[in-house]
Amino acid sequence: MEIKDAEWLSKTKNDGECMTRRTVLTTAMTTGFALAVQPVAAETILTDTKGLKAGMITFKGADGVEVPAYYAVPTKLVAGKKAPVVLVVQEIFGVHEHIKDVCRRFAKKGYFAIAPELYVRQGSVSDKPMVEIFPVVSQVPDSQVMTDLDAALAYAQSTGSADASRVAITGFCWGGRIVWLYAAHNAKLKAGVAWYGRLVGQSNPLQPKSPTELADKVKAPVLGLYGAKDAGIKIESIEGMRAALKAAGKTKCEIVVYPDSEHGFHADYRPSYNEKDAKDGFAKLLAWFKKNGA
Template identity: 25%
Template sequence: MAHEIEGGMVEVDGLRAYLSRPTDPSTAGMLLLPMVTGIGAQVREFADDLARTGVTALSWDPWHGPSTDDTSRERLFELMGRLDDEECLAEMRRLLDHMHSELGLSRVGVVGFCMGGRFALLLGARDERLANVVAYHPTVPGTPAPNHTVDAVEATARITAPVLMLYPGADSLVPWESFTRLQSALHSRETGESLVHVYPRAEHGFTDRARRESSEVNAAAYDLSWPQVTRFIATTTA
């Protein structure tokens, strides 16, 4: 049975964020890390869907305002090239602090999509408070972008929380070799369970509504994966 929810933009320690939570008390939470869209309609939909399962969702705003609601993807891709890994991770940890101290959540994980999927892996290595790490088609290209100063593969090997990573086999941005390096890093860990799902013909960013509407394969991948993701979250944040 779906929970009644309330959602809206909030300010957290000077950071803009989107908060969606069930109206009945919850101690489970997820920090949501967007794709290039920022906190656009698609990301708010993800957050609201999580809240309906009984999990409080707080979404990081990488652009501090712009999103696909009012800004072209071309402009947002330009902004993505200027992100600083360390500054972004510091902002995420401030949001985690807020979730634990101000929202009263006892078990908090992280879920990221595309760009956010890579950051979810990086954050998983930095913050041992995390109850889980979910990386949806993480953007970890074969050749790191110039501003990717933190090694995602090395970071992935240091995550101690349970990890669920989802990879589309037809990913045009992340080659199979890059995925297998991430998978090997997960499997090298002595602590933390690893679940790896592969969707053979799905495309990078298959969770995005536009990609689902234009491809039956992407839609099927999302329809199969999302219930498993929410179940994984429910189990690890209980």
């Protein structure tokens, strides 16, 4: 379900009983979230599309496969100007409502935001419980993700609204790891912000290198945002990444660790959400993009 403006919901009635706007809004949004993340928290943020062009599109990947993506861009741009691009990389749950909302948040800030469905060849995970998601995601090659992000960028440029010389990337959880990899892949990238992305892992043919192993190949300034209470990403791995970046002379990269946050602290639809740290992280992200020309 694509929710464009939910103000009208404030007086909606259900079975003859007046519901609160928040209750109705949460119920309406649930259909846009992946099955594995439900129930959705009542505090979930909803960004409207006023002043934006937004929706689903498709573009061709390098192998000719049609890749779906959600995009959002301001309706009106400054005369003679194009919007800088931000590639938004999904959590493990795919491009569900939260990722679409993040795209709209960026568009409200003047960006052309695009979030491609990076598992399209392996299958949708939107209707799967968590235990069934891992087998799908494990079959996604890093090389495929890199070329699909390149193709998403090319699509954005083809619209005439995007400035492909000002490109940034951000991603969450599964997508946080991808941010580090893409920064090692695309020399034209201006900046990246990785939210609690895995930094180490066992090598295999589809995912041959971890971010720590690719630290010396990182071509753009990356800001890592992590939680000290993240049960899946140990402080030791964060310190290992810091050491690898330092050894490689990547002095423009930084990692911030929030002492009170868990994994997923930006995800406002989940119990792990930490409003204070999420807002601080997003402010740091915007400043990071601006500082580095994106």
